[in-house]
Amino acid sequence: MRRKSEIVALILAGGQGTRLGVLTEKIAKPAVPFGGKYRIIDFTLSNTVNSGIYTVGVLTQYRPHILSKHIGIGKPWDLDRKDGGVVILPPYQGNKESDWYKGTANAVYQNIEFVDQYEPEYVVILSGDHVYAMDYNDIIDFHISKDADGTIACMEVPLEEAHRFGIMVTEIDGKIVEFQEKPSEPKSNLASLGIYVFNWKFLRNILIEDEEDPNSSHDFGKDIIPKIVIGNLGKLYAFRFEGYWKDVGTIHSYWESNLELTRPLPPLNLYDPNWKFYTQTEEMPPAFIYKGAVAENSLVSEGCEIEGEVYDSVIFQGVRIEKGAVVRNSVVMTRSIISEGSVVENAIIAENVRIGKNVIIGKGEFRENELDPKVYNTIITVIGMDSIIPDNIKIGKNVVIGLEVRPEDFEGDEIPSGGYVLHRR
């Protein structure tokens, strides 16, 4: 017999995050590194424990290895507990037709038994894809005070961006009267943040009904919420969140949200002693800045050895920037090396990349990307993990270098803007 938990949090962490291109080719979006030492899911996990919620299920599906290893038994978040704690919930095969998670709602449906064992009053459904600081007690209190069946956290977004979100039309007290999922003609700018509080009994019934519906794609935004609103099945409220929240879902927003942290007063405060973000990291010594080196407007994490110059960048743990190398407006992830004399601008360099000597990255005119212009459509050049860039190569803007690329994969010594190099197997 398990101890009851009044609140159970479920973190949907199965998404691939296709618009992050090579960054999510091998890892799920929630496991993508962020902010010098964290991974994206750390923010949601830390929010749950900082809010006093200690029963957490993490629903994984796409490339879960790094994510599962990162979360482990939840030690860094104090989630290694006898009662509750964190449980990784991958899709499984049961004697009925359990299968891959077909949608976000189906993922929760398949874990009804997991939630039931705690007999919770409320469930908080969260996404492991977002970077934000939020005390879930605020939305839960709001939910209780409205006597709601479900409450959706939302934020006002610029009207021209509203088509990317689930949009709500509410009465003056926040009751939702209409819900549009990614509408071409949005009726408001109140966007859903993918953070839901439900009465568990209410949601449980809806999920079981929805599972029987052959026309449903079993998704919260597309199916569950519209059904509740249109069918008037329960009271749904919108909770207005006014803090920092970001879906770092595109290359540009990922890059920008990282660099935002280097500004004097960033909207996301990593340094708040009352709202710490926890992560699982390798033990490394403090960062070292050499004589003649520069570190300006940047985060430079533990284990870094900086001999060159770093401006306006986020440098993850264990990175080496050698003499004469210059890094600007870039994100350089764990254990990458920028060798002597190389210049890196407007780039995202994934983990364990080795940039050779006198390499130039990010110079030239913007050109449309030849590999996938839907994903790569800014000046940012992206280099996938474990790649080796040979000496003396010039790489332009909006270039993609895939994962595990080797020097022999390069033809010639210039990759012009918009170009790409992938590993030939």
Add this chain to the structure above:
Amino acid sequence: MKILGLILAGGRGENLGVLVEKRASAAMPMFGKYRAIDFTLSNMVNSGIVKIGVMTQYNPRSLMDHLGSGKEWDLDRKNGGLFILQPYVSPEGNLWYRGTADAIYQNMTLLRRGEEDFVLIGSGDHIYKMDFTDLFKFHIQKGADITLMVKDLDESYDLTQYGIVEIDENYRILSIEEKPKEPKSKTAFLGVYFMNKYLLMDLLYSFVPHGGIDLLLDIIIPNLKKLKVYAYRFDGYWRNIKKSIEEYYRTNMDILDWKVREELFYRNGKVYTKLKDLPPPKFSGTASVENSLISDGAIITGTVRNSVIFRGVKIKAGAVVENSIIMEGSTVEEGAVVHNVIIDKDSVVREEKKVIGEKEILVFEKRAVI
């Protein structure tokens, strides 16, 4: 081979003045994020020792807070793990540890109960990095009763402050002189002992009840002829920070040299320490940092040169910090100038203040407001 690790961490290290007013010397902050004891503790763990007793006595609060359950060293175990051994009152009336041998004697239960065959004894305030497995092999090959770790010291050490040993061509120790006025050699004992556990128990039972309270002076030195005591030579970086404030300062400054950093941080395993969950250090647009170690949670807006900056330190705009050690949580406010100074935890150097150590290093105690 099963080995019990013992770390002597009870010493006050009175030479360190105000820095040890509120902590034992083994708990002295080192290199931005560590405590002195992390090195010996990590060395033991990295050498495969899973049961370690830490003998504390003087002001142990900060040391105990640091070690906790031993989680960071993977010592929160069902078998073995970390044991904090404090002096205690018993019906026999034992009280404070009177010396190293007495300290171990009073914790005989730990020796009696375990299934270990050997004991490795180290000190909590020595800074070095090594894999002890080579020393274990040496001990077996020599058929030694006791192996002591030694090192040839150069002129940067004051030989009259160390235990100086004489060794024959087979590495057998002929004599040990504690703090001699005229040292006979440059080889010093480094405070690391390795021996059979049952031999140690016999020696303690024989000598401690008759007033032999110091393991080296009262037990080993008088018995050098009877016991086969061998010297294992260590060639790496080694410093005893307890010796003086200058030694503590110099050791911290040594980390600015890549060779020392490489050896202490990246060779023979990692150095583990208590986690603090702080974000990466931030360098603002006006920051100028050179030849300095900067730890997590630090925010640098001013100038830092040749310094060791601990976790969560703030160096504000226009402040200049040079050749200094600024410990955790301290703030150097706008326009302040700090040269050749050690500033203990949670202190503040007020705006425009100038704190300059001329001939000597200036030391400011914990929570100082300057």
